Amino acid sequence: MKRLITFTLIIITLFSCSKTNEKNGYNYPNSKVWKHRVNTTEELQQIENVFDGVEVDIIYSSAKNDIYVAHGYEDTINNLFLDEWLSVLEKPDKMHYWVDFKNLTSQNASKALEKLSSIVDKYDIRDKVFIESWNSNALRKAKNQDFHVMLWVDAISNHNHPTLEDTISIINKIRSNIESLEPDAISCVYTMFPILCDTFPEQNIHFWDTPKAFTPKNVEFTKEICRNESVKVVLVDYPTPNDY
Numbered sequence: 001m002k003r004l005i006t007f008t009l010i011i012i013t014l015f016s017c018s019k020t021n022e023k024n025g026y027n028y029p030n031s032k033v034w035k036h037r038v039n040t041t042e043e044l045q046q047i048e049n050v051f052d053g054v055e056v057d058i059i060y061s062s063a064k065n066d067i068y069v070a071h072g073y074e075d076t077i078n079n080l081f082l083d084e085w086l087s088v089l090e091k092p093d094k095m096h097y098w099v100d101f102k103n104l105t106s107q108n109a110s111k112a113l114e115k116l117s118s119i120v121d122k123y124d125i126r127d128k129v130f131i132e133s134w135n136s137n138a139l140r141k142a143k144n145q146d147f148h149v150m151l152w153v154d155a156i157s158n159h160n161h162p163t164l165e166d167t168i169s170i171i172n173k174i175r176s177n178i179e180s181l182e183p184d185a186i187s188c189v190y191t192m193f194p195i196l197c198d199t200f201p202e203q204n205i206h207f208w209d210t211p212k213a214f215t216p217k218n219v220e221f222t223k224e225i226c227r228n229e230s231v232k233v234v235l236v237d238y239p240t241p242n243d244y
Helices: 002-014 041-047 073-078 082-087 109-122 136-143 164-181 195-199 216-226
Strands: 033-035 053-061 066-069 096-101 129-133 148-152 185-189 205-208 231-236
Touching: 041 082, 053 073, 053 082, 053 109, 066 073, 066 082, 066 109, 082 109, 109 136, 129 136, 136 148, 136 164, 148 164, 216 231
Parallel strands: 033 053, 033 231, 053 096, 096 129, 129 148, 148 185, 185 205, 205 231
Antiparallel strands: 053 066
8 A cells, every 4th residue: 555655646746737628517416425337227226316327337239229228248138228228218308327338449430430320319418428448539429429439547556566656657558548538537447446536536526335245344445436536436346325
């Protein structure tokens, strides 16, 4: 932990940024705490009046020209499509959506986004949707179709025994991608708190604070993340959102 803090202080000193994000018109809900991986219609119905926002995983099928609700290709066997998933909500336009687009690429983006557009416009929720992907080129195409885009960024904790040079390289890559895409938000695992907030305070930051059990210690950490001004959304596995 001390080593990570040292990295953070050095990074902030070397790479402080004063540029502000003036392009995001997303109207965030009252609660920053959203439900993680709501990939079934049953759970979606259960939490509709509990959480203000949900994360859903999707995969585009070029063969069917349709969008599955699925975390991995093996989940497509459930034959749950995004249109059907949304159809179970009483008021879909009241919910906010973190859409983790698992297989969005520059090659399939045109058809995939065309299909996604037809679905979100059917339910009048385009302004409630964030599309998340690591692929900045594909996200750029989504931006051109008036979607709010969220850039998935790498975490230092994903690398074994990172050196200071590794850490600086990761931060520089994140900065380069942000400057190129100008996303509406960036997303990362909770282990990058508070590094992302301290290094990129001008960004809207979304974290997933998962997988974690619903314990007082874990909830208190979630609250700490939420109290940071740069943090706009935190995904949790808890049964209910918490006040912060």
